[in-house]
Amino acid sequence: MFEFQVIINGLLLGGLYALMAIGMSLIWGVTNVINLAHGALIMLGAYTTFWLFKLLNIDPFVSLAISFTTLFVFGFLVQKYIINFVIRAKMFITLLLTFGLDILITNVAQTAWTSNFRQTSPAYSANGFSFGFITVPYVRLSAFIISIILVFALYIFLKKTKTGQAIRAVSQDIDAARLMGINVAKTFALTFAIGSGLAGVAGSMIGVLMPITPQMGGIFTLKSFVVALVGGLGTIFGPLVGGLFLGLAETLGSFHLGAKYADIIVFGILVLTLIVKPTGILGKNDE
Amino acid sequence: MxxxxxxxxxxxxxxxxxxxxxxxxxxxxxxxxxxxxxxxxxxxxxxxxxxxxxxxxxxxxxxxxxxxxxxxxxxxxxxxxMSLAPQGRHLFPDMTVEENIALGAFVEKDRLKIKEELEKMYELFPRVYERKNHPAGKLSGGEQQMVAIARALMSKxxxxxxxxxxxxxxxxxxxxxxxxxxxxxxxxxxxxxxxxxxxxxxxxxxxxxxxxxxxxxxxxxxxxxxxxxxxxxxxxxx
Missing domain, CATH: 3.40.50.300 (P-loop containing nucleotide triphosphate hydrolases)
Structure with a gap:
């Protein structure tokens, strides 16, 4: 019976992982930039929701939209005025740049907000519902549902809208995209903005689930990286599949083997994926 | 010109x-x-x-x-x-034939006009029409060239x-x-x-x-x- 609860916990954690990784995967797949500042963006999202709750008493689920918009604008500007200058450079350069951005954002946040742990704790944050032996916390379930909704919304956006088509075109062939009359620089900036906005939403949810500090980003960058790769880069549903898979593996693994094995399992899966199917679970096998 | x-x-x-x-x-x-x-x-x-x-x-x-x-x-x-059907075709491999051709009219805002133009392309290239839901990357060289030309024509x-x-x-x-x-x-x-x-x-x-x-x-x-x-x-x- 415990097993069942563990599986539910795993799926819920997986939903959160998926939410974290969608943005990173999108940016990586389209612009070929591995954004090492992704965790820092998640942190900014978490603080946005925290301050809105603390100062203005705005419910975290209401502030999701504000968090998305704030990070959307932030991501757009960062791409347009910083990353855009090295977008055609070697991956090493973009890695260095986003690593630097991560340090910068983290330290500015630390100076502004101190490194104290904080948590967004609305009255319902500890509530949940049970059936039989199983308990489902509301906030985790909401994060899970929001994550799924966002994945499908992103899918429809990329498939059906003009901007979405442009993003897909640019990700598949930049020169051909230019020939279609697509503004590649603007498309890159928009992609970065959307990816950052999604990171913001993930951060808002995380801030309700666990304590936050300005240094929290690092582990989320790593986990998002693993989820994106394992799920399959450049695929729309990759982060969802990868997130659920890793969430389950981590929860089941630490339940049976002990919590200290959680990271070993996650990164072990990464190594195995890179050996067995480098394109990830949903990735195509043509390379 | x-x-x-x-x-x-x-x-x-x-x-x-x-x-x-x-x-x-x-x-x-x-x-x-x-x-x-x-x-x-x-x-x-x-x-x-x-x-x-x-x-x-x-x-x-x-x-x-x-x-x-x-x-x-x-x-x-x-x-x-101006329009160019480039060397090596440069189709978007993971998109369908129809998506590829429609993207050729990216600068056109009116969806109806895009649809009209698309119909014209299918008339000009009947073979392409049969393949419209296939991923462009899976076509033969000749079909790819037709798609490339159709795509380039979409911007009129x-x-x-x-x-x-x-x-x-x-x-x-x-x-x-x-x-x-x-x-x-x-x-x-x-x-x-x-x-x-x-x-x-x-x-x-x-x-x-x-x-x-x-x-x-x-x-x-x-x-x-x-x-x-x-x-x-x-x-x-x-």
Whole structure:
């Protein structure tokens, strides 16, 4: 019976992982930039929701939209005025740049907000519902549902809208995209903005689930990286599949083997994926 | 329609094109002949703006698109009526045939007009219609070329440029494509066709330029070029 609860916990954690990784995967797949500042963006999202709750008493689920918009604008500007200058450079350069951005954002946040742990704790944050032996916390379930909704919304956006088509075109062939009359620089900036906005939403949810500090980003960058790769880069549903898979593996693994094995399992899966199917679970096998 | 004067272009330290002069009249189909590495693709890419020339000028439909202190981006050139079906097709491999073709009308905002144009393309290329829901990456070379041309036509260009029309394609397909080029030409579109196969080039175009190591070495009416001994020995193996 415990097993069942563990599986539910795993799926819920997986939903959160998926939410974290969608943005990173999108940016990586389209612009070929591995954004090492992704965790820092998640942190900014978490603080946005925290301050809105603390100062203005705005419910975290209401502030999701504000968090998305704030990070959307932030991501757009960062791409347009910083990353855009090295977008055609070697991956090493973009890695260095986003690593630097991560340090910068983290330290500015630390100076502004101190490194104290904080948590967004609305009255319902500890509530949940049970059936039989199983308990489902509301906030985790909401994060899970929001994550799924966002994945499908992103899918429809990329498939059906003009901007979405442009993003897909640019990700598949930049020169051909230019020939279609697509503004590649603007498309890159928009992609970065959307990816950052999604990171913001993930951060808002995380801030309700666990304590936050300005240094929290690092582990989320790593986990998002693993989820994106394992799920399959450049695929729309990759982060969802990868997130659920890793969430389950981590929860089941630490339940049976002990919590200290959680990271070993996650990164072990990464190594195995890179050996067995480098394109990830949903990735195509043509390379 | 198009007037190129004293155009020089290249990549980093290597100069590829030297003092190119070329013009295309309204409604005219012109071929550009030359062997591998002569600079044909670089010339087309300069015209559409994927490559930034070093000097010279490009005038399109009375408007300077490149010149001293002028270099308007590719998307603006597409908007005023230029279009290129590039070498190697450059289709979006993971999108369906229909998505590929529809993207050709990216600069058009009106969805109905895009749909109309799409129907026209299916009439022009019935084979493509049968394949409309396939991923473009899975098509044969000939079908890919048809999709590439259809996609390039979607923006209703005044000047359509096709890079390597027949390269790597079966003769039957090439004949179909030649027919289609004639149809496009009849509808009033000007064409610049890059072609290594001189027979094909001169059967679609009334006038041609010969490009050798970055310079135009010959220019004239197709039939005249076909009878030129130099052309015959260099390109036709006669």
């Amino acid at each position: 198009l007037k190129i004067a004293k155009l020089s272009a290249g990549y980093a330290d290597t100069q590829v094109l030297w003092d190119i002069d070329l013009y295309i009249k309204k409604g005219e189909t012109v071929a550009l002949i030359g062997s591998n590495g002569a600079g044909k693709s670089t010339l087309l890419e300069s015209v559409i703006g994927l490559v930034k020339p070093k000097s010279g000028s490009i005038l399109f439909d009375g408007k300077a698109v490149f010149g001293e202190n002028i270099n308007i981006p590719t998307r603006e050139r597409v908007k005023i009526g 260009p005044k000047l359509l440029m096709i890079d390597e029309l027949s390269l790597g394609l079966a003769p039957v397909i090439v004949d179909v494509l030649i027919e289609i080029i004639h149809d496009i030409s009849k509808s009033g579109t000007s064409l610049l066709v890059v072609e290594q196969d001189v027979q094909v080039a001169l059967s679609v175009a009334k006038r041609a330029y010969v490009l050798e190591t970055g310079r135009i070495v010959m220019e004239g009416k197709s039939e005249k070029l076909l009878n030129n001994p130099q052309i015959q020995s260099a390109y036709l193996g006669i």
